[in-house]
Amino acid sequence: MFEYQGLFKTNGKGRHTKTFWFTVLIFIMIYAATIAFISLVALPIFMLEPAFAALSIFFIFLLLILIAIFIFYPLSVGVLRYFTATYKEQDYQFKDAFAVFKKGNYSKVIKVGLLTFVAYLIFSFAVSMLMQVLFMMVNAPVFAFFDTSNMEGAFSSGEIGTIATVLLLNLLLVLLSYIPYIFATIYIFLVYMAYIDEPLIPTTEKFQIAWDVMFRGGESITKLIFSNLILWIIPIIIYALFIGGAALLGIYFEETAFVVMLVSGVIAMMIAYFIVMYFTVGSVAAYYFRGRHHLDEMHRNLQQV
Known part of the structure; x- marks a missing residue:
């Protein structure tokens, strides 16, 4: 994993x-x-x-x-x-x-940043519009049930089941709405990895290399995403444990113990956050160079044929 x-x-x-x-x-x-x-x-x-x-x-x-x-x-x-x-x-x-x-590197990184920013704005707008349409389609049955003409009497079991289903679908859509942004964030990181790897190549080639590494490099983007999602749960768990401990101390001991435990929880969470962030960025670097290595091998093999 x-x-x-x-x-x-x-x-x-x-x-x-x-x-x-x-x-x-x-x-x-x-x-x-x-x-x-x-x-x-x-x-x-x-x-x-x-x-x-x-x-x-x-x-x-x-x-x-x-x-x-x-x-x-x-x-x-x-x-x-x-x-x-x-x-x-x-x-x-x-x-x-x-x-x-340095001269040459600086203009390239500024250009990459501006193009990435504009592309991300367009991407975010497109995704938000799509999600709005999907939410409207999913919630249409609920709007019909809560129409004033249907408010007389209690809901039937079938209507309650439909409303529950729609609520679950809303939750699913909320979770799914994060997926495009996760992919976009990884892609942006890969673009910057391509810049660090080869800063002087044309900007469009950096975007192309990042795309090829992400989808044609033979590596598992799913494994990269889920492994990092699991890591990001660790700081939350640490904080929750300290909060639970602080609550117990607040019940049985002085208020000072509660404050100390709470502050310790924040510090522990921040340390865990920095470590997780470090290995998240490191995992993207590993993903990039593994994918780039496979792409280079594929290119060499095609040249030898």
Whole structure:
């Protein structure tokens, strides 16, 4: 079940601590820079007139978005270099994440980001419209039952059964509505893996490589999805256990014990969350390189025929 997480764990033996803390440090830098920027520019605003203050807040917010797009976003993509080097058993340095800002690499990552963003907006709109149509079709019988002309008297057993069925179908549709977004998220990660793997190839080729790896690479996308879904349940279970323990302590002991247990649960959940996130990204890296390897073998075999 956890094949890709296992591959990443095995290949990266001896490098995981380094990769994990390098990644954490990059995101601490991003958050610290954001907080520092907001703090520095926010203080003078309090001395302005309300009208000028509102206008200043708008421009600051716009500037923060631009900084996020042109600095923080490329740096976040650069973090994938750590995961790539870890899986490929290569040595790397902290500065490697900043290689995205080199001439040639930078324009490519910005272009990939903009195209991905636009494509995701179109995809999200199409999926939301489709789901709305499906929800309307599924709920049509319920709307008919609750029509004012049908509200006299109790529902029959058949009507109750239909309403229960419709409610279950609604729940099923809610669960199914997440599937396209899961596939889209994995595909976007694979596009960025293609960028890290070959940053200077044309942008359209990165999207094509990601598509081929995802659907023609011979790897199990189902196994990748379900294994990571199971992993994401772990932080929730940990938090639930601490909440249960906190509730029991609150009943039998002082309130302080309840607060300590609750805070400990949040900390434990966050640690589990970071570890799960680390191996989730690592599993996608393993999935990409395994699929890419199979595609390269297929290409070589076709050339030899």
